[in-house]
Amino acid sequence: MANTIPACYEVSVLNPSRIWQTDNVLKSELPILAFQIVFTVALSRLFFFIYKPLHQPRLISQISVGFLLTPPLLGRYTAIFEFIFPVNGVLNVEVLSHIGLIYYAFLSGLEVNLDTILQVKKKPASIAAAGIIFPMVMAPGLYALHRKFYDNKAANQLEESTSNAYLLWTLVLTVTGFPVVAHTLSELKLLYTGLGKAALTAAMISETYGWILFTLLVPFSINGKIAVYSVLSTILFIVVCIFVLRPIFLRLIDRKTDKEELDDKQSLFVLMGVLACSYITDILGTHGIVGAFVYGLILPHGRFAEFIMSISDDFACGFLAPLFFSGNGMRLMLTSIFYQAHWPLTLLIVLLLCVPKILSTLFATFFFGMRTRDGLALGLLLNTKGAMALIMLNIAWDRAIVSIPTYAVITSAVLLMTVVVSPIINAIYKPRKRFEQNKLKTIQKLRLDAELRIQACVHNTRQATGMISIIESFNATRLSPIHVFALYLTELTGRAVALLAAHMEKPSSQPGVQNLTKSEAELQSIANAFDAFGEAHDAVRLETLNVVSAYATIHEDIHNSANEKRTSLILLPFHKQLSSEGALEVTSVVYKDINQNVMQHAPCSVGIFVDRDFGSIPKMNLRILMPFVGGPDDREALAIAWRMAGHPGIHLSVVRIILFDEATEVDTSIEAEAQGILSTVVDSEKQKELDDEYISSFRLTAVNNDDSITFSEIDAHADEDIPAILNELEKNGCDLYIVGQGNCRNSRVFSNLLKWCDCPELGVIGDILASNDFGSRSSLLVVQQYGYGGMVFGKNLNQVTTNNVGFESLVVKTE
Structure with missing residues (x-):
């Protein structure tokens, strides 16, 4: 970014004659890292408890931790911020947060049921497709309005290159956060209603479409025109994983799981495969999370998936992933929206960004004969954003594709889409007294x-x-x-x-039922x-x-x-x-x-x-x-x-x-x-x-x-x-x-x-x-x-x- 400045700090090398030269990690870096993890996890749990009456997902509480450290709040006190996140501890927490993100993507792939997606009916597939096509059409126009309305004379100016910003802006509006939708439905006790089942299926399909678009289009925002080679090589990698590695893994792991021979040592090799696949797709020019997601997708489900989740969920999603999502909150500078002359128009853009997916879902549900109230609720649920949208925004920030104001606008819209869903759905389907009616x-x-x-x-x-x-x-x-x-x-x-x-x-009574x-x-x-x-x-x-x-x-x-x-x-x-x-x-x-x-x-x-x-x-x-x-x-x-x-x-x-x-x-x-x-x-x-x-x-x-x-x-x-x-x-x-x-x-x-x-x-x-x-x-x-x-x-x-x-x-x- 234009106003980014380098940060320098001294490192005392204890072993200058060896290949691996470093400071005493146990004394200088581990205490800082441990404090940062404890601070982030503890505060995210506190925010989750505070937000519980509003049925908010953990993602919001984790982002709130980072937002608490922005300049309008605790970030204005430099001493406090540097005490929690000193310069010499930033690199370590960034590495751990990305490892947590990789394992988060792996678990997301492990929980996706390909059979459900491949055997899906026309109705949820059409609703999910409509929720992607219409936002893709409207998003460029909204981005153009954002550039027109924003006052470029403000302290934070907009990005000069717009093609990659157009692309990521559009992708963020199309994706749906399937885990967040499932959490919302579960919290509101709508999961086993007709609306809940339709929303859950459509959200799973929409997230699958999102992964496909991420794999095909994000490399172009990173590597430009040469990204075509990245996309082709990544597609080849996915084909090899599904048609070559998957049958091998299924036979090997099913046999060991059936005989209960899978121990912690062998599970470690399985988890190491996450980093290997992530490294391959990163080298190919896509992103590390694509390899992790595909790796989780090809592994067998059932008892094996439950075992892997039980040993890695708390570590990856409970400790490491919050570090990543809190980082998204730290980058959210709301002052860049309000400290400029045309801030009411910018706020209007934030509100308009929430509309395309809802309108497209309403149109699709009307075509299938659903009531307007149910269509509105379904549109709100599919408009919920999750980890995928935040990952795209993180890429846009790290690659300086978007400016601080653009990041603030799109991130505010993403959070608004997610935060308002539970209260509005709860209001739409507010329990009514129904006594002695039947x-x-x-x-x-x-x-x-x-x-x-x-x-x-x-x-x-x-x-x-x-x-x-x-x-x-x-x-x-x-x-x-x-x-x-x-x-x-x-x-x-x-x-x-x-x-x-x-x-x-x-x-299903298909092979692998013993697992x-x-x-x-x-x-x-x-x-x-x-x-x-x-x-x-x-x-x-x-x-x-x-x-x-x-x-x-x-x-x-x-x-x-x-x-x-x-x-x-x-x-x-x-x-x-x-x-x-x-x-x-x-x-x-x-x-x-x-x-x-x-x-x-x-x-x-x-x-x-x-x-x-x-x-x-x-x-x-x-x-x-x-x-x-x-x-x-x-x-x-x-x-x-x-x-x-x-x-x-x-x-x-x-x-x-x-x-x-x-x-x-x-x-x-x-x-x-x-x-x-x-x-x-x-x-x-x-x-x-x-x-x-x-x-x-x-x-x-x-x-x-x-x-x-x-x-x-x-x-x-x-x-x-x-x-x-x-x-x-x-x-x-x-x-x-x-x-x-x-x-x-x-x-x-x-x-x-x-x-x-x-x-x-x-x-x-x-x-x-x-x-x-x-x-x-x-x-x-x-x-x-x-x-x-x-x-x-x-x-x-x-x-x-x-x-x-x-x-x-x-x-x-x-x-």
């Missing part, structure tokens, strides 16, 4: 000839087997078919995009189990889906998926499973938290299934017992039991527990506290009327016309009567209990018993039946009805949350 969200209100939609959530194959057995009992018929959405829940760890890309589709990751193999096993169930029953439709999310927020994905699929029931597995000794043992405490979170604000009815080897019992001789106390949950449980009773060979016994005397007392403390917090409290008398009406309908319609259904009543007068009644019922024996969760009961008896419950999500009766001390060998289904809020887990376990203030849902639809 009676199909409860099984009790579902018509007899309507399709029953069930969302079954599982964490492993064993739970899938149990879910299939309970769903089979729902008596699917051609008059009343069942549509099952099986959700395999996976925890989001490590490289988010790698997991998301890997789980966009079911694992599937643990989660991919589990997904395939679950999908096979549900597919086999669907093939065996004509009245059952099945879809196996995968949800990859942090366990702390995965319930939001479950809610959104259930809303979009319009399900009437969410089935969840209990957090305990049957051991070989016949007792229930904890599988994972996290599963319990997930179940409680799902129940609190579920968009439909919820059932928790406690499986005591229910699949081993033949459905032609199945005994179901349903203790009925009263309330909406019990009515929903009775509706499910009533539906199951239509299955040939199933015998249903309904026992109504009628409360008398002390058992009928209302817990006024809970009611008084609830009135202060909630808008309504369930009226006991009204609920009793509804219970009587539904029981009468059940007895008239079912009991009197079906010998396989029996009904009886039993009285309860005090606290101790409830366990005693359950013990008496257990003596009669059954294969499955179906009970209501009972969160709407404000009876003093149940509030007292609830204080002693280990699993409040099961309610009082469910907790007793699921207890190992109770000694039951029967499976259990606990039901919570939609429409009366969810149970609040914590201090006041028996209070009720109302739909009017407590539950919000999000519905995203694409056509």
Whole structure:
């Protein structure tokens, strides 16, 4: 650049007689480098925490660290800047940051699924192509306007040579940051909606197009006309890698991975290949990241890719890459925009740079018949920039292709495109109150000839087997078919995009299937189990889906998926499973938290299934017992039991527990506290009327016309009567209990018993039946009805949350 000055510093050579002459690195350079890494990483984590409510990607927090050191902020204090980044430490941090960038590109190539790209459908491919062509047409005009509007009499003048600046300016506007898009969708819980899937696929294709354009065009901005030889030689290198080296690597690595012979020493040679390929493409005149990306692209996926990411992700993306991206922030001189006469027009250019990709996506989505709102959201998501755009800007800076003002304008536009996406998308798809709008969200209100939609959530194959057995009992018929959405829940760890890309589709049964990751193999096993169930029953439709999310927020994905699929029931597995000794043992405490979170604000009815080897019992001789106390949950449980009773060979016994005397007392403390917090409290008398009406309908319609259904009543007068009644019922024996969760009961008896419950999500009766001390060998289904809020887990376990203030849902639809 025109105003760049050289920096000089002294180096004391300790070994002047040797070939490798240097200072004492451990004393002079390592402490400085370590401090710079700690400073950058620590501050980027702090900014990430600050930006978390706005759902900003890590890239923004890392750039913010560098921007903090610019002249308008801490950079104005020379002493502070030189203390953090002294002259003699700049070279080392630059080298490490570029190594981190190379490994970042390698991991990006490793996570790209070529099969998804090659088999992509017309719609996402067309949207991605439109998002590239239109910005390429508009970008030169915007650059010309920038040169016209900017006041060249300012202290920082524009670049004199414009051809290379035109090229890089255009390329920056065309690319899409696939990792950033995936992070945004995941944070906003839109990943498993129609919009999310369309955006993720289009973003992956758009980033692939971006890499192709980078490989073909960037060499011309670096080497001029002779770049044609660089491009041809790089294409030859890529062809050799894909068609010669890839088959060799696949056979060798697959064999070692299958035999579990891949150790750290051999992994080191694999990682050294990143630097080798990067060096080759750099020598050829392209850029080192192209070789690293291609190398990651040709390596096998599955267990091997997961292993490589686990050993290199934290080092490359957690420590080294932030050094590079913070450098982009240091170069961002916003003063060059505002310290000139025509700064309002320059700001207008920054805003106009955000428009081309959005307009092109809107046009493409309109052609495919999508709603304007969805098209706008998709355009905003594809307008998100990531590492690719920053790499191009870094090249433009290092090669003095762009001036300080031009760099500030285009970088500001890139950051603006990325920063505003999450807040705007969140505003467009702001959750709206949707209570009591759809009676199909409860099984009790579902018509007899309507399709029953069930969302079954599982964490492993064993739970899938149990879910299939309970769903089979729902008596699917051609008059009343069942549509099952099986959700395999996976925890989001490590490289988010790698997991998301890997789980966009079911694992294919092609060569190399033995090297599937643990989660991919589990997904395939679950999908096979549900597919086999669907093939065996004509009245059952099945879809196996995968949800990859942090366990702390995965319930939001479950809610959104259930809303979009319009399900009437969410089935969840209990957090305990049957051991070989016949007792229930904890599988994972996290599963319990997930179940409680799902129940609190579920968009439909919820059932928790406690499986005591229910699949081993033949459905032609199945005994179901349903203790009925009263309330909406019990009515929903009775509706499910009533539906199951239509299955040939199933015998249903309904026992109504009628409360008398002390058992009928209302817990006024809970009611008084609830009135202060909630808008309504369930009226006991009204609920009793509804219970009587539904029981009468059940007895008239079912009991009197079906010998396989029996009904009886039993009285309860005090606290101790409830366990005693359950013990008496257990003596009669059954294969499955179906009970209501009972969160709407404000009876003093149940509030007292609830204080002693280990699993409040099961309610009082469910907790007793699921207890190992109770000694039951029967499976259990606990039901919570939609429409009366969810149970609040914590201090006041028996209070009720109302739909009017407590539950919000999000519905995203694409056509």
